[in-house]
Amino acid sequence: MTIVPLIPDNAPFSVEQRAWLNGFLAGVLNRGAPVPGAAPVDSKRSLLIAFGSQSGNAESLAKRLAREATGRGFVARAAGLDSLQPADLVKEQNVLVITSTWGEGDMPDNAVSFWDSINQNGSSPKLDNVKYSVLALGDKNYADTFCLAGKKLDERLAELGATRITERVDCDVDFDDLAKKWSTSAFAALSGSDSSDMSDQSDSSETGYTKKNPFPARLVANDNLNARGSAKDTHHIALSLAGSGLSYEVGDALGVYVQNCPEVVDAIITSHAFDPNAEATLPDGGTAPLRDALLKHYEVRNLFGKTPAAGLTLTAFLENLRKLQPRLYSIASSLKAHPEEVHLCIAAVRYSADGVPHKGVASTFLSDRLALGDTTGIYFHAANHFRLPTDLTKPVIMVGPGTGIAPFRAFLEEREATAAPGKNWLFFGDQKRACDFLYHDQIIEWTQKGFLTRLDTAFSRDQEEKIYVQTRMLQAANELWQWLEEGAHFYVCGDAKRMAKDVDEALHSIIQTAGGKSADEAAAYITQMKKEKRYARDVY
Template identity: 80%
Template sequence: MSTVPIIPENAPFSVEQRAWLNGFLAGVLNRGPAAALTSPSQAASIPLLIAFGSQSGNAESLAKRLAREASGRGFAARAAGLDSLQPADLIKDKNVLLITSTWGEGDMPDNAVSFWDSINQNGSSPKFDGVQYSVLALGDKNYGDTFCLAGRKLDARLAELGARRIADRVDCDVEFDTLAKQWSSSAFTALSGSTAAPVADTAVEEETGWSKKNPFPAKLIDNTPLNTRGSSKDTRHIALSLTGSGLSYEVGDALGVFVQNCPDVVDTILAAHKLDPQAEVPLPDGGTAALRAALIAHYEIRQLYGKPAAQTGMAPAAFVADLRKLQPRLYSIASSIKAHADEVQLCVGAVRYSTDGVHHKGVASTFLADRLPLGETTGIYFHAANHFRLPADSTKPVIMVGPGTGIAPFRAFLEEREATKAPGKNWLFFGDQKRASDFLYQDQVIGWVQSGHLTRLDTAFSRDQEEKIYVQTRMLQAANELWQWLEEGAHFYVCGDAKRMAKDVDDALHTIIQTAGGKSAEEASAYVNQMKKEKRYARDVY
């Protein structure tokens, strides 16, 4: 939002009156006529930086939403990614709200790495005396000790460097809306000294169409196995109809899918705990339902399956009291809407395994693969991934590393670049277990190679030879050419497993920059950080 004054300096108002009116009118213009119904707070003209560290887009969208609300309250607010900020920016703005997710095993999100490094260097870190701040940390309690670790680190470090915490850090699980509202309200009050009611919640805007809170009922129109005989995997090509929704998306985005637990798993849990399936229990968002129906459609039950039941009985309402709400799952979109009008496609690996004689199945993947019949509907919404976009300049080369189902967004990228006749070169690294049975989208990919649309394809099938070969192996083998592409301005993308593959690919990238580029380890790290700042290195990992 622009902070250019609306009331000119020669208007017949005092400095204080003009500042108040500028803040109020800026909020009205930014939020629309409805904002005029709410009295502005005393925060007019107070500068406020809402900084975000975001991997999947949640922190970014929340920061931008809160910046709009803060503007409606009268703050001179702006939202900015940590990759665009220097420590001096925080010192200049003085009032800082920081929202960050945690990536991988407690790591900073990609766009926060360089900022973290800049304030975490002993002896050369700036001091933040005079800076007021608060941190909202987004995470997932399933990650145990690393839950919200990036936010915890940033909160502690800013305090160490002299910044004054004006509201306690709040650590959020996957369902963060309520806690985020409470945190922002406390922070706005602390900064402005006012408890005036906020402007109408910006979430209302998002709910006027299809959204996470108002999902579109999309019909399943395709469920095709992608692996062939001899594979140990079950990967499905899933297509859902968008007909009648008015929805669209950009390649790189994710699809949120509302799923259900397996009824057989629910029945096993009910029998183990000797619970009445028809007992009425409260639902997470209000209302009640029979216990069996509630466990199928409304509660996370993974932590219950395969564990011994308590010796003593438990009331059904108490049984669900500590369960988390069943969350929709995000999948990287595997199609371009320019190639497939009125539908969205996914590449889903069905998760099935056994431990100690107990059979487990992925909630979402097996719901889509096994339990959602063709022609039936499930709720969906689109999740923008602004960090994972094709280059704005279509002449730029792109290098895509996507083993297994990580090929999903790169199939979308290639369809988009083909549909738009983008002249830039395309290079794909794909890997899986066996070429004969696990080469996902083989006909389409080979067709792109033959047409010249896919400039280069490097495959790594780990079990086709005694020595294990992975995508990072192929990267290192092609080090000189890969370095040449990077020097030509290529954008480098990675999608897939965060725990091992993404780290190994990142290590290989650093090695290539050192060996083929003739740089030291420190210079290679600086080169990679610069790529991230220029949004030439993006990861969609899980």
């Protein structure tokens, strides 16, 4: 088997150019070296793996499967849905789609334009000769909209006449096993073979510390970023990378392995009258004492405060639990400014519901329970959709209220370290200036030096009328429009349900009013910004 390299994401090519080059290399390098027992590569063996990705999971999976498919004898390429038109599917004929869902059942940002183009009656070509299957990524905690983007794409492709080669698979956050079964079945269907006969060609290019082999990072700093009088509890967390050999880019996320609160676990065990030392089966196989299993391996946050069912056995109890997943956090630092460290900005979540106190599992693990000097498993999650412009002269506009400041602290540290000449504009908001201005000293120093060209703050509770970051955007509409016309990249980080949507609406309004465009023209302007990777969101 010929190992086919993929053009790196940071290579000086556009998305479309990288996709074409990947397909070309796959064809050339496999032309004389087919997989043993596989049919010769021809047009029927070309394969497009298209992805709609908001946080990077779908993109990473699509690229991994493209490498695997190449090893199986396909001429395979992975491409974002934002680089495709429906007519491209007709040319490809064999198409696998991997997409996440975000917000309230929305398409990922890079899938919106494609969805709009295939969802307009009469304008999309028929896909009668296309064979396809869909893998949908989602989170069952959002039951009403679970995998909705994937479901919509699957149904629409079928309506346009495409042939579904294998049923859509809907994945929860722990998607690796289901994704493997789906891809094996899809590859077999496209090859005309039995999936049981498919040899394991899984990509094994990941080495070193990964999600499956996390690095034990030591906590070296835990500082409260709020001053006296704040209603919030926000922490600056620093973890050491010394000895790991790991690196990251600003914009990436950090995966953190966490543990449940011992008080919550003990209360659950007591309420069910279980033996804390009883042998418990673990989600990935093996066993451990029940208390250890509930602390480190199972999700228990939804159980606390519930009345246990009478006569529930330990086996039945564990069967109803989900695996405890690592949490992803936006990275708040640049390696150029903090060698061998990675920083996070975390709001500790605490609230009461029906008289029962609740704590955010991950946020309070990091803020309260992980002691200085202790270690926890970490890995890096690439966010290729959320990158600074490669042209350092380009202006950047960053909108990050609350802990949404995290990636923009990293961006600004990176821009300062690289002496990027482009202008920088930050919109930051929170409740009260006196106690909630996160990273105040660093931000003010950047402003005084002129490195941070413009700073607009919105502290909602410092006056009777609440002011938010989108308010400040609208007030600065003319200058913001000028920056966009100069080629500025526009970034948003924070709450997806309210803030990100309000900011998006404000951006449309600014382009209409300051830019003198109609609503349709403003929408087209923003669509073009997304295609050019000039409008990126890291929202949750």
